[in-house]
Amino acid sequence: MEDRRHRQLLEDCQAVSEVVGQVLMIAIVVLAFSSIAVVIFSDIVVNPPHMPHTDLQESIDPVKNELYIFHVGGEAIDLKDVNVVLNSADAHRREEFNLSSNKSEFDYSATNKVLMLGDYILINPTSRGIYLDTGDTVMFFVYTPSQQVIQKVTLHNGGKSRNENIY
Secondary structure, X not given: OHHHHHHHHHHOOHHHHHHHHHHHHHHHHHHHHHHHHHHHHHHHXXXXXXXXXXXXXXXXXXXXXXXXXXXXXXXXXXXXXXXXEEEEOXXXXXXXXXXXXXXXXXXXXXXXXXXXXXOXXXXXXXXXXXXXXXXXXXXXXXXXXXXXXEEEEEEOOOOOEEEXXXX
């Protein structure tokens, strides 16, 4: 009698094969969706927006209240893709200079509006109420397509500045 029960158990395998088949199908679907998700999400992480690596040097003329930004090395930068932000500690003001417009507040030596080695940007913040000779002013050189700061500099009274390159 015991042999008969044993034999029936070994011969009746229909339910087991259905369960194994369903588990295999679920595993295939999970692997397919996870591999598609990895491909999609890795493209965003692997290809971040481009940020040019450029060396800039700043100088202020406290008599004329002018800020000079010199391109001293690295990649060329299109001026339409750059903003200069000045934070004045004394006046508690933040002013943004969009270099693609309003040429009355700034000047540049860039050919075809592309800042290359040896070119400069001259900004006169007087019209916006920022005076560089009254105290410390922080300048941010921002690359607008990726919204990343290329360089942050503290412009000190007397024309001295402290560079903080950001890469």
